[in-house]
Amino acid sequence: MRLNTTKAHGVSYDGTYVYWVQTEQGHQAIMRAQLDDFAKTKQVLVSIGLEDPGDIAIDWLGGHLYFSDVERGAISVCRTDGSMCTNLHTNAKQPRFVTLDVKNGTMYWADWHHRPLIMMARMDGSQPEVLIDSLHTFATGLALDIPNGRLYYVDKTIKVFKLDSRQGYSLFEEPFHHPYAIAVFENTIFWSDWTSNSIQTIDKLHGPSSKRSMLITLDTPIYDMHIYHPVLYANIHNPCANATCSHLCLRVTNTTVTCACPTGMVLHGNNCELKEDYHPLYLVVGGGSFFSRLDYNSLGNPEVHTTHFDIGRVQAMAYDNTRDTLYIYDGQRKTINYINMSDFTLGITHLFLLKGLEDIVDMDYDYVTDSLYLVDAGRHFIEVVSLRTQQRALLFRFAEDETPVSICVMPDYGKMLVAIMVNEENKIFCIDSIGLDGQDREHLIRTDIRDNKKKQLLSVNSDDASSDNKEKQLLSVSSDFISLEEEEKENISNDNKKKQLLSVNSDDASSDNKEKQLLSVSSDFISLEEEEKENISNGGQIPEKT
Known part of the structure; x- marks a missing residue:
């Protein structure tokens, strides 16, 4: 199925919605839609506060959407309906290709700290650390093989990193064309090749000795891939189910969580409260009798804040x-x-x-x-x-x-x-x-x-x-x-x-x-048709000065 979108990159799927980053005329937005009714269910999740959003990762257990923004130097998390967002404190500088190990409450991303790195942290942003610092180029295509404890990525060629022993090796002995995005499922590795604009596969167990296969060839480069299968979304306990967080509940380990607050709020216990003397930079848009207040200090979707x-x-x-x-x-x-x-x-x-x-x-x-x-x-x-x-x-x-x-x-x-x-x-x-x-x-x-x-x-x-x-x-x-x-x-x-x-x-x-x-x-200062004046009694008062 080919979906009709403008320039899109960063894609994920949770079994109901497909999520992607869309770029059009210099503007970016994070979108979602249902595959079986794409045109009618297409909606904007986040369009305010973005500068250069990258790949998307879904916390299918907690109902959250993770994404990176290189220009803002931030990794952010929102509810999957875009109704609430916050930035994570991860020590990220130029993060890209964020990927999640939902079962263990861990996330990974590529970054640049005066040199290319791959970093990891808990899913609430805590305990950030450098995982790989021996890269030749900025890594792309991060993909997890969770059952086998492997992290796959592209550093000139496709590399494999063992998460338990912290040892890595190359899947191919020679640089192989121009791989960019990677996905792993069971015994097969999928990757996009920018030289041939194709998706290719190989058996991960036999590696270079097995035959590479051409899965599909397209007209344009492939920026991202995501594999969905119900077996990857095992029914495990969600520790946030018993938490009492007022706004966002983020998974840290199998049994522990952290409460988080949107911009402009602070955490007191498990409850988020407005900061004292907090005055955000916001934009008010009015049309007809409907008004939207867009907070420029935080991520979000202006469409969910419309007031009559x-x-x-x-x-x-x-x-x-x-x-x-x-x-x-x-x-x-x-x-x-x-x-x-x-x-x-x-x-x-x-x-x-x-x-x-x-x-x-x-x-x-x-x-x-x-x-x-x-x-x-x-x-x-x-x-x-x-x-x-x-x-x-x-x-x-x-x-x-x-x-x-x-x-x-x-x-x-x-x-x-x-x-x-x-x-x-x-x-x-x-x-x-x-x-x-x-x-x-x-x-x-x-x-x-x-x-x-x-x-x-x-x-x-x-x-x-x-x-x-x-x-x-x-x-x-x-x-x-x-x-x-x-x-x-x-x-x-x-x-x-x-x-x-x-x-x-x-x-x-x-x-x-x-x-x-x-x-x-x-x-649009155009002439409006003369409308009937209403007889309204005078009784206006102005608010007291504060």
């Missing part, structure tokens, strides 16, 4: 790092609501502003004056609202042929950058600098983007090192500010016309530097 908010349709967002609060403009009800990030998974927002809002396309927070800046494209002006007093003021009114579309507030400089569409027909935009009091407008950039439909407008304001300068770092990206061509509009549904809005916040690790980073992305 009690709003109509998000059109703009801003993050208040003082109160840890997200402000949301509801484009359907024409209101601004807020929600504290601690209540994010509840999805219950509170009304902040109701009256006088027409078409808010962007917002930004000024921590110095504790104010919220609003860009109203419908009324062609910028408004500011004090979060302490809820007093509002009109700062700047644009000409009728000028439509503001995005804002970046820079409190340290007393200015804001505003992206403005000055000619809708010819798709001409400019970026202006305006004082935070609405004075001293200055033209900075003017561009005609008729031939380039995706202009990115970036502004970064870095932090001062002193603790007295609590300026947040801000990156604002605006793309696709132009109306789509007529033929493109026909292929876009009303739901797709809703722009996607993203917001990121983080706390600096030092106690004196508690700034938040904010990433605001607005895309």
